[in-house]
Amino acid sequence: MKILFLSVISLCVISLAGCNQKQVEQPRRPNILFAISDDQTFVHTSFAGSEFVNTPAFDRIAREGIYFTNCIAGSPGCAPSRSAIVTGRYHWQNEQSGQHASSWMKKYVPFVDLLDANGYVTGRTGKGVSPFQYARDKNDSLWRATDAAGIAHSNIRYEKGAAGDERTADEIGPVNYFENFKYFMENVRDDKPFFFWYGAYEPHRAYEQDSWKRTEKSTADVKVPGFFPDDEIIRGDMLDYAVEIEWFDLHLQRMLEYLEKTGEIDNTIVIVTADNGMPFPRAKANCYEYGIHVPFAVSYPKAFPGGRVVDDVVSFSDLAPTILEITGTNAEGMLPVSGKSILHILKSKKQGVVDPSKKYVFSGRERHSSSRYLNWGYPQRAIRSQEYLLVWNIKPERWPAGAPQRIKPKSGGELFPMYGIDENGVHHSEWAFTDIDAAPTKSFIIENWENEDIRPFFNWAHSRRAEFELFNVKEDPYNLTNLAGVSGYETIEEELKQALMAELRKSKDPRVVEPDKEIFDSYIRYSPMREFPNPAE
Template identity: 80%
Template structure:
């Protein structure tokens, strides 16, 4: 009897969890990822950041319950190169034409999304992906990628302006119903596997319906006009129309969060929210100034990332791919060498402020944006950002930063349209000049009044040629109005930033620095509409 008793006890103990050395551990549930990215939104323009003229409850929730990064820098102040950096973990200048605006995406630049897909994740997207790029159209495009680098699209659910269900608050907002497409993906595509979903709103990209804000309770006096704009009701109204579109992006994110919460999925979903570059206004988008590359960024995952934190670490878009790969325990096989570094240690930390002091700098840059100069030349810039300073290298200071001030009239060989795009009646036509700046009431107001003594300084800030190097103290001068480059008091800072920037460009093989063809970026084919400009004198 005694032996039988001990035999029963042994059997029971052996069957308990942890007592069977041959028993396989239960697999841990891998986290889902919802990656939400707006199109053209500067860091300052969320209600969490203190903007009074915009209301972003979804972003605010992610930031409050998660981790808010105060210093996230986009890969570029333009959408295509910046998004290229996100999915490859590489600076856009490392990706040839696949890091340039409106060129082709080559097969060899494999995005992390593909690797997640191969590692058991179900991937998908809605709205804008990694674009604008030209993807393969048929078998003749054998070197080009066939599908968007952000994943397979689910964008069939759309608003119809002829129905009562069209709730869009402004005329030019995309008709893609982002939330319903996400819901369709969750209920018809995802199955029981972990998912990665890219929510790419097309807002607040222009065009805007002018004065759409007047149908809301917004007020001109609530707008905080940045110091690089004249304080005028036209500018304030333009920024309120911008806010309407940010709120549309946020509304669909809020619906996604509520849906995940209702289905019990939210706590196992990492939510990342950001934007690809700064606001579509003069001297911001397509410029490496603070408001052009500094974007909002927040992450929520209380299950493993201690929340309620504001973190000041420098974050680069190049860091996102390696971070997501590490989170999902996905290797990098197949991807080209990654330049960014995972920040999972920061996400898992309980600290606020600067968590990892070893990272002192982040880098950004631009080449070609729109078709805005002779032979489609760009305006190459490289930038280095520390916690306190921003240094911009304008590599071709002889070129116009916002695009040429005069365009050849379409349909003619050399007939020029009026200077600055101002017709005989004093009306500005945005497509006639400075076309690296999106058409906007703010742009037209500044150009039409460029000779006005009050407005002229802002015209110069946005359109005039710039020195080769610009240095700004971003704490004392957040609008980057006072160039410190060349000043003896800042010589040591300037030299350190220059040497660090050049070292990184050499390390990363930037053709503008190491060659062999330093002008190669201007040679890539552009697949978007072209404009003709006179040869510079």
């Protein structure tokens, strides 16, 4: 009897131990797949209604998850915008580490590092946080040694002409994004939660012109933005852009199918966006809607009620604090963030405006490419509400798209022709307005600038601008009617100006609070340089 009694007690103890063990088991932390295209405007997904772009992977995330109608990038250029993503800070807070093609300093710790230290396995494929100059050797002791988006897994590549090269256009890059993701999952990730950064190089230019003609696309389906003339050249250029968006989406679709096949999809948060707007005149490198308003969708049906369209304004600086909160990661080690977590919006069941207290988000730019005398930039700051966009052009005397004339290399000061148009009427993109990527659209508008029907489009893209521009983004999505100074809009303009300046002072923007307001133009650029004449002479 005594032995039997002890056996029963032993079984109870074992049973209770098992119960206690179950009680202390922690739920699996979510994986995160972060997918970011390079230069894609918010309207260019099939979910958003575009008839010439087909994006089934993005559409799935938007349909099953939360689609945000008002996501504003940190900048209309890739490097500063990506800087805002990983630091949670406005690019103007990050010194040279928020500027295009300058150096990344160690002190600007990205959230990716903290995830890595908190038990996540991190990695990336394709484009990370760039273009920045990272440490080249021990002499660059203040610079970060590796990309701020994580360790690269980009060795699996397509080879031109080889079996399996399925690329749909000649200018699409060689990185096989999906196969590198699969390699990470099967050889690096182990059994730990992961954060993976999928950074496509597409649809960044250059494009193979007329690659769309090998598809079933039609120029008739293209919706030409109101700041372009409606011409077949421009329609074709936009279709070549669409081909590259679809390449990004194809690899995302394969990643989603892989996660589904391996049983990981239910425990993976998928975030899809773009770093800035389309690489066309008056879009990329401009703080207008088509430069800073980007696609954004998040899916995690396990915890984020899906099938919702949310109209709250959200910013790239909000991403770092959101991801840190989701993963239970302490922000210690990072410099103070300016963004606010949107986890409460993701967990809500509401549609439309979920958090009315978040009235504004902010964006801006400094230098883009080397496009002016002494590598000067075109500094802008922008504030965006659900209905209005206010842009502060801090140096309105400068050319917004770059100087209209460039000095010929090694010529002793000889200038290329004005606007980059040669004696035969042919435009050369590298000769003028070089903040705009070389493109058939750019050349068409410049070559025909004297045509009275084309002149307005030329001016919208290239001419000097007012110091302040105010747009109603709902009624004027192309930002063509400046309401600044217009009777009836004084209250709105003043409210936005005050809110913008308050945030710039709070975030210690050197353009507003520092004695050296030109500090951004002094940072070294580690990419090719051009020479321009002194505009004062």
